[in-house]
Amino acid sequence: MLPTAMHYSHTLLKEIVQPGQTVVDATMGNGFDTELLASLVGPKGRVFAFDIQEQALTITKQRLAQKQLLSQVSLLHLGHEHVAEYVQGPIQAAIFNLGYLPRGDKEIITLPATTKQALEALLLLLAPRGRIIIVCYYGHQGGAAELAAVQQFCAELPQESFNVLSYQFINQRNQPPILYCIERKKTALPV
Template identity: 40%
Template sequence: MEVVNAVTMAHHFIHPKLSTANLVIDATAGNGYDTLFLAENTPKKTTIVSFDIQAEALAKTEILLSKHSLLYKVRLILDSHANIANYINQPIDAAMFNLGYLPGGNHLVSTSPDTTLQAMTNILQCLKTKGLITIAAYPGYEHGRVECQTVHEYLTNLNQKAFTVGCWSMVNQKNNPPVLYIIQKNKEWTA
């Protein structure tokens, strides 16, 4: 049985949206596991666009996808997810964020509240009606706590008619466990 955590729950929530997806975003490639999950669970015609600011992260993602013969479905972009509007101008079916730093990498290089908010805003504007975004946030360290709080405040203030926003977390875990946000777009919206 798979261990239940914020990432596995993100996969659980987003999985039903993938069988008919045309365009899916991994806003934070990291070690490539979310990108691989998206590639494995979408039709052959689906395009997955995966962003990261670290060449090391994209190299790991490329190797992982190649091992599974799924690199053909994925466009790897070495840039901040804040700049998604420079690359995407079509409807998005689903998107995933796994915030924080690259596991096994430099902990000083991390997602930031400002770039994450910009990426979220850009994706929300392009998200199809009934599209879904998952955001795994990590309040267990100072920078992650600030980013999680910023994301929470932003999502709390989204128009409730345009979006449904949920929050999942482990309540019996110590040391500020990860928090998963799930956002579904209910109707068109502009920032």
């Protein structure tokens, strides 16, 4: 069966992230992506995970502690637009899940301007063959505008330096998420 956008995002990460590397979870939420990244980079690697909601940090910390993965993760109670102040490159991967926190406050959503700011900063940190994955949930109010901004940002990246993929089911009800993957080419020009 074809994987959902969420499952496919994990496949795209598993293909390239190795023990000892540095990676970013730009939208920690309930910590599912942080957990996967922490297990892939192992105790010698580092995951920087961002969220603006205390609730996300509490849940994620608990999840990581249960799996003994906390030591390789920096949980940052901050917007991802601050990534350049906390993370030094090169990073092998970053992941965004855009939208609101499942089972949380649906009014607190990711926003086009800060998402774009974070994407621009992450591109500067991305290693050759590194990937930035964006899973865009857009059924809520404001979601369509953010989807349009992300789609435009991705489509305008120069082909000489980046491969950009979009993955979506086009015959499903209820606006299933759309995945974008930006891969920096080995021969990429400086950003």
